[in-house]
Amino acid sequence: MALIPAGTSTPQIIIDVAQLEKNIDKMAQRVASQGLKLRPHAKTHKMLEVASRQLDAGAVGLTVATVGEALSFALQGVAKIFIAYPLWVNQSQAERILELIKRAKLSIGTDSVQAVEQMARMLGEQASKIRLMIEIDSGHHRSGVSPRDALDIAEAARDAGMRVNGVFTFPGHSYNPDGIDCAVNDEHKALAEATRILREAGFAIKRISGGSTPTAALSDNSVLTEVRPGVYVFGDAQQFELGRTGFDEIALTVAATVVSRHEGDEQIPRRIVVDAGSKILGSDRPSWATGYGRIAECPDARISALSEHHATVLWPENLDLPDYGQQLQVIPNHVCQAVNLVDSVLAVHADGTSELWDVAARGLNY
Amino acid sequence: MALIPAGTSTPQIIIDVAQLEKNIDKMAQRVASQGLKLRPHAKTHKMLEVASRQLDAGAVGLTVATVGEALSFALQGVAKIFIAYPLWVNQSQAERILELIKRAKLSIGTDSVQAVEQMARMLGEQASKIRLMIEIDSGHHRSGVSPRDALDIAEAARDAGMRVNGVFTFPGHSYNPDGIDCAVNDEHKALAEATRILREAGFAIKRISGGSTPTAALSDNSVLTEVRPGVYVFGDAQQFELGRTGFDEIALTVAATVVSRHEGDEQIPRRIVVDAGSKILGSDRPSWATGYGRIAECPDARISALSEHHATVLWPENLDLPDYGQQLQVIPNHVCQAVNLVDSVLAVHADGTSELWDVAARGLNY
Structure with a gap:
């Protein structure tokens, strides 16, 4: 842990840059060795200095939670961004998403037919440039649909002229000392089933995205193509x-x-x-x-x-x-x-x- | 509750100004009717628009938690500020406190002989302009000393050429459905005892400061001279x-x-x-x-x-x-x-x- 510089006024957040770089490299190597891509969640750090180190270490793009975060990173030059959130796009968001599309390859989460139709309405012809990712509930029971309900959403997207690139989940029930192995299993099972259903219906599912800092290190490419851990850059209690x-x-x-x-x-x-x-x-x-x-x-x-x-x-x-x-x-x-x-x-x-x-x-x- | 204006992007904090003003007036009237002064805690809102309504309604000054908050309000024209926190003053804080003294009547909390001596060292001659408030632990067991230990601190202040204006406490154990009446009693008892001990030793205790939103409405001037509620301006769940x-x-x-x-x-x-x-x-x-x-x-x-x-x-x-x-x-x-x-x-x-x-x-x- 870096020492506190003399004269520091407190409370003050201190980053140990050498340790940060070690953590970034360690996760990059582990994920690569498992045959997965790394699309780290930038909501943890919100800083270009950290994002650029992640991208330099081989991350394929960034994950964010909001349109505002996406635009902040896009304006700073990040070229591939995934908003892993089931957006309900309003007028102000639509205007900013159109700005985003000019600057970055953009994927956006969704978990309902209604949200897909709203996105198509608000973005017009430009909606075809969005790569949709359907959110699957793998057991956390927050947002996301069951694998069997993913098909309706994919069909609504196709009907609206939008592109479905993949599926994703957040196994939030991994945040429990006894829950990690179970959450890894749930995540793989739910994403595998959703992928099977969508592929059988003719959808080309390219990205199968899981992960969280607790589960990322336990994942492999038997089901997933990428993981989205966030906290690993710093660690916490x-x-x-x-x-x-x-x-x-x-x-x-x-x-x-x-x-x-x-x-x-x-x-x-x-x-x-x-x-x-x-x-x-x-x-x-x-x-x-x-x-x-x-x-x-x-x-x-x-x-x-x-x-x-x-x-x-x-x-x-x-x-x-x-x-x-x-x-x-x-x-x-x-x-x-x-x-x-x-x-x-x-x-x-x-x-x-x-x-x-x-x-x-x-x-x-x- | 104010309606959400059309086109609002969410999440967005909405203030119902009419209700805010009612809450400010209601607390001002209640506190005045109990013969107490109101020195509301501005850490809740951090906004001049709210502070100025509190002062217009009769508040005698503001309470804040940090030197930074104090300087922000002083630079916006607030003339009486109490930092209700046991500061350990470092070089950067000392420089900002000297700025503050030029702009506002400043009182600062303390709960140790060591912190008083540090303040005197760091502020030099200007330390005499600070009105010290000794923090008493009335049962929350966070910062603050027992009434019997207040005397050592007051004597250290006198030896350092500093002024002791009063005593204060935060009855944080009032934040419990069954704890409010008990916390009001504890607060009054602890402040009364500390005041008695200090006055018997010859200290002119002018301010006896209690309060929190749960307890302020139950307090009277049998012991206290002022209260410092914060949350009442908005209320919360x-x-x-x-x-x-x-x-x-x-x-x-x-x-x-x-x-x-x-x-x-x-x-x-x-x-x-x-x-x-x-x-x-x-x-x-x-x-x-x-x-x-x-x-x-x-x-x-x-x-x-x-x-x-x-x-x-x-x-x-x-x-x-x-x-x-x-x-x-x-x-x-x-x-x-x-x-x-x-x-x-x-x-x-x-x-x-x-x-x-x-x-x-x-x-x-x-």
Whole structure:
């Protein structure tokens, strides 16, 4: 983990650039060795500096969640973009999608006949330039249809003069310590069935897209053609507690200062308070997590409570409390939330030099 | 609740200006009728348009959480600011605090001898212009000291040539359906004891500051001189579920579009998905909350899961699912998080006209 540069005001997101590059290379090599393409999800980082390293390492394009994110990256020169979201295209989005089509090869998710028809209405003749990806529900039960319902959508697309390029799913139920193997199976089974049904009906399914950071490393090309992990570039406390990354592989931390310390007594817990709260860490805490994030310097410490500008940290009884003013590195539970809370991050290179990187696509929610 | 203007791209935060003004006036009148001053917490809204309405309605100044927020409001003309946070002042903060002192009457929280001495070191002679407020732990066990430990801090301040103006606490344990009355009692008891100890030692304690939106309405001037509620300006799903606000008093919602709908079956839940996820609602969900926010149009619906750009909404069995493309108003669980995720909000007036308000102090974490 990169050291905090002297004089850093806190809370401040710190990127360890050398570790970031290691994480990018490791995933690129693993995915390539499995015969898959990598189309990483850029909602995690929202930064050109990270995207360009992913593309240089062999990623075939970027995945994003919104039209705004897509346009931000396209305007910065990214040439292939997948909006992996079942868009309901309104007038403002249609105008921006037309801009996007001029600049990038664009694929868009859909999970209903109605959304396909809306897209065709709003985009007119240009709709034929969109590569549609049908979203399949592989067990997360969020958006996406069952494999058998994918055919109606593909036929609606053909009727509207639109192109179906493939199918995708997000196995979100992989975000559970006991759920990863099951989610990998569910993902492969659902995508295989949808592909079979669509191919039997004459659709040329080129892309079969799965993945998430927990499942990507377990996937192969027996069914899938590509994966879309996001969090792997930085890692976070969730991935650590899921066993998908090591403490020493984490490339993003939040530098924070000890502002309050209390030895405690029988009634009152022994604790410190650092100045990184939910307004920089995010407040994600799945039921299986051991706290609201972790402390890099002290694996046995736990963040027991989080306010907007305070993290309350229970400190191990056998260790001295850190001093007032000491700076610590907090590992957020969910790194995508942390990055989306700041306009820039402090990227620290292996030689100790540092620079600010813009979170250019921050807050582009539509 | 203000209607969503036609053509709104979603997700988008919508402010009902008429309801906002009612909420501001109601709290101002209630607090005044209890003989208390109102120093509202501006971390909730971070907007001059809201702050100026609070000041016009009689607030004596603003409360903020960071030096950055304080400077943002001071540069926009706010003259009295309380940073209710136990700052550990570094070089960059010291420089900005010196700027602040030129523009506003400034009070700052502290909960340790060490932080007082650090402030005195960093600010030099100008430290005497700071009005210190000693933070008391009234039962939330975050920052703050016990009443008996306040005296050491006050004496350190006097030795350093600094001024102690008062004591404050945040009764955060009021954020619990069964905890409100208990938290009000704890707050009054702790502040009364700290005030007694400090006054007996010769300190002129002028300000005794409590409050939070749940407790402010239950406080009076038997102990306190002022309260610092924040959330009351907008209300949110937490306050509704705590019984502190009505659905019809909520002044901030997130306009969202139905992007996916599923009738479900025995295995798969009947649900819609709207495009407001944790990147605009925030992901706060206390254990007692019934979901990740509420749907204004359908009080019986529940947000059962939240991803970054999806809210999964379980819809009542006896009601038809909303159509694709329909726009709904989502009430965030914790409104302070939602506002901090956007650069501007859409303020809708009673006559249906609307304008964008800048969230000027967004993301100013230090």
